[in-house]
Amino acid sequence: NAGVMQNPRHLVRRRGQEARLRCSPMKGHSHVYWYRQLPEEGLKFMVYLQKENIIDESGMPKERFSAEFPKEGPSILRIQQVVRGDSAAYFCASSPTDNQPQHFGDGTRLSIL
Amino acid sequence: GQNIDQPTEMTATEGAIVQINCTYQTSGFNGLFWYQQHAGEAPTFLSYNVLDGLEEKGRFSSFLSRSKGYSYLLLKELQMKDSASYLCAVLGRSNDYKLSFGAGTTVTVRA
DSSP, X not given: OOOOEEEOSEEEEOTTOOEEEEEEOOTTOOEEEEEEEOTTSOEEEEEEEETTEEEEOTTSOSSSEXXXXXXXXXXXXXXXXXXXXXXXXXXXXXXXXXXXXXXXXXXXXXXXX | OOEEEOOSXXXXXXXXXXXXXXXXXXXXXXXXXXXXXXXXXXXXXXEEEOSSEEEEETTXXXXXETTTTEEEEEXXXXXXXXXEEEEXXXXXXXXXXXXXXXXXXXXXXXX
């Protein structure tokens, strides 16, 4: 039983480049959530998606950030023109319905040079 | 908005008991979750409380009082591998799927 799979585990980008983070939910889970964790801080909600639909992106910065969960393939969190402040751990979680426990992937640690 | 408070750090001895408190002020309430997170790893689901009272799962128990906006996670018979960060998270309104997390409590277990 594979859990939530995220890749890459570590990603290094230079300022101005693009970062693409991937998340495959647990089998049978159609609800995907993205969270960001800054050092010494709690996880902060970014976006909630179901297949082909963004349900809530209220936690996502208005510019440079986008997310998708296509009919086929993983969910993608895309950050354009990265800046130093984007350095963080980005976690993806999935659940079978929207009020069941969310199960987390191992995260992608993004470092901006 | 959501406000969730838990202590930053706790230290305990192997074999002992530790209680991690969490207080919350949220817009509505639809459940409280505890997660364990080892450094550099994924948060792992530990427990879920939606009704008042105690939920026991082996060495871990979680308690909820909705009227007081209060929960605790009790870790018994502490083992070295229990050294980790423990995250309290709340689901707000009944149609609010966003987990609001506290900053986490780092528990250090000493021999």
